[in-house]
Amino acid sequence: MTDKNPSNNLDEILKANSAYAQDFDSGQLASPPARHFAILTCMDARMDPAKIAGLSEGDAHVIRNAGGRASDDAIRSLIISHKFLGTTEWFVIQHTGCGMATVTDAEIVQLLEEDLETAVHNGERWVNPQREGSENTKPGSDLGHSIHWHTIADLQQSVLDDVKIIQNHPLVPSHILVYGFIYDVKTGQLKRVSE
Amino acid sequence: MTDKNPSNNLDEILKANSAYAQDFDSGQLASPPARHFAILTCMDARMDPAKIAGLSEGDAHVIRNAGGRASDDAIRSLIISHKFLGTTEWFVIQHTGCGMATVTDAEIVQLLEEDLETAVHNGERWVNPQREGSENTKPGSDLGHSIHWHTIADLQQSVLDDVKIIQNHPLVPSHILVYGFIYDVKTGQLKRVSE
Numbered sequence: 001m002t003d004k005n006p007s008n009n010l011d012e013i014l015k016a017n018s019a020y021a022q023d024f025d026s027g028q029l030a031s032p033p034a035r036h037f038a039i040l041t042c043m044d045a046r047m048d049p050a051k052i053a054g055l056s057e058g059d060a061h062v063i064r065n066a067g068g069r070a071s072d073d074a075i076r077s078l079i080i081s082h083k084f085l086g087t088t089e090w091f092v093i094q095h096t097g098c099g100m101a102t103v104t105d106a107e108i109v110q111l112l113e114e115d116l117e118t119a120v121h122n123g124e125r126w127v128n129p130q131r132e133g134s135e136n137t138k139p140g141s142d143l144g145h146s147i148h149w150h151t152i153a154d155l156q157q158s159v160l161d162d163v164k165i166i167q168n169h170p171l172v173p174s175h176i177l178v179y180g181f182i183y184d185v186k187t188g189q190l191k192r193v194s195e
Numbered sequence: 196m197t198d199k200n201p202s203n204n205l206d207e208i209l210k211a212n213s214a215y216a217q218d219f220d221s222g223q224l225a226s227p228p229a230r231h232f233a234i235l236t237c238m239d240a241r242m243d244p245a246k247i248a249g250l251s252e253g254d255a256h257v258i259r260n261a262g263g264r265a266s267d268d269a270i271r272s273l274i275i276s277h278k279f280l281g282t283t284e285w286f287v288i289q290h291t292g293c294g295m296a297t298v299t300d301a302e303i304v305q306l307l308e309e310d311l312e313t314a315v316h317n318g319e320r321w322v323n324p325q326r327e328g329s330e331n332t333k334p335g336s337d338l339g340h341s342i343h344w345h346t347i348a349d350l351q352q353s354v355l356d357d358v359k360i361i362q363n364h365p366l367v368p369s370h371i372l373v374y375g376f377i378y379d380v381k382t383g384q385l386k387r388v389s390e
Binding site: 012015026044081086091099179 | 204205207210214222231233246247248250254258259260261266271278280281283286292297306311312321336338343344365380382384387
């Protein structure tokens, strides 16, 4: 790893975990969520679902991906959540200021085709970094074409669409309650979205 | 919704959120994770990644699905995390006592084919509930055949496999550091897994 310039993150995570395990008292919790619900939300670093929705360990499943979208894999997780662990209410929470709303699927494909390194936003759009050839970097790849990136054109519509996709999925029983929300990263507030 | 027998979860979430928003002071955080890393872990209710790994709001992306597996969608999220939001280290955390290790893909397909309602574990294996025909319930569906369920046969191997799948993905630059861990739900401890 010496050639990879590691940060202190590994050490810091292990140190934080050691402190957590020292005072750990959740070892008897059961696997099925005590409050019988699941949250699907974004991976965004600013969001802590446990704080935002008032969860304690053992309460609820939390599924997260880029955008908080009803991807096939999120739906896989929700089906597992109901079929094996008994959840019956699902909360879809997408949010303001989401990176997935700053780019289109076509732009992602093109940016990746040029270069895999982190893009920069020039105020108008994302562009690839201008740089000399560097070590450890693959060239771009056209494999982005084969991926559904789940970018967001309209936030409210995205929540409504995803709630509907989940509700209408043939492996989801019709009695499951699916709620849609927008979380505001500037105020910390959840706002319900419904038609 | 009157016919759907809702719980108090919606009200309780909104009440908890209202209290959270009252004291909210993270409105100025930037979208890119301050500590430049992402965690991929399970949706399990007993796990609070922020506590387990010592995260504050703004620090890191958290991606979660059933099993904490390197599904196509988890990889989509990781690529977005690096390409647009600059993370360069990724921590894959799977865990002891995972429901995904109690069942096989073939068993899930068969259980869903019979019935979409929550199964029970009889000590030996999962079985569907025995019950009279009930309202609001679709019959089973054979659509489970088309889904990769990502069940776990061997936990350590699953972590190693998923780290490798991510590292070898053609849209993941080779300089990204990918670490594997097992989280022990009985002790709260993270244990590094490496070959």
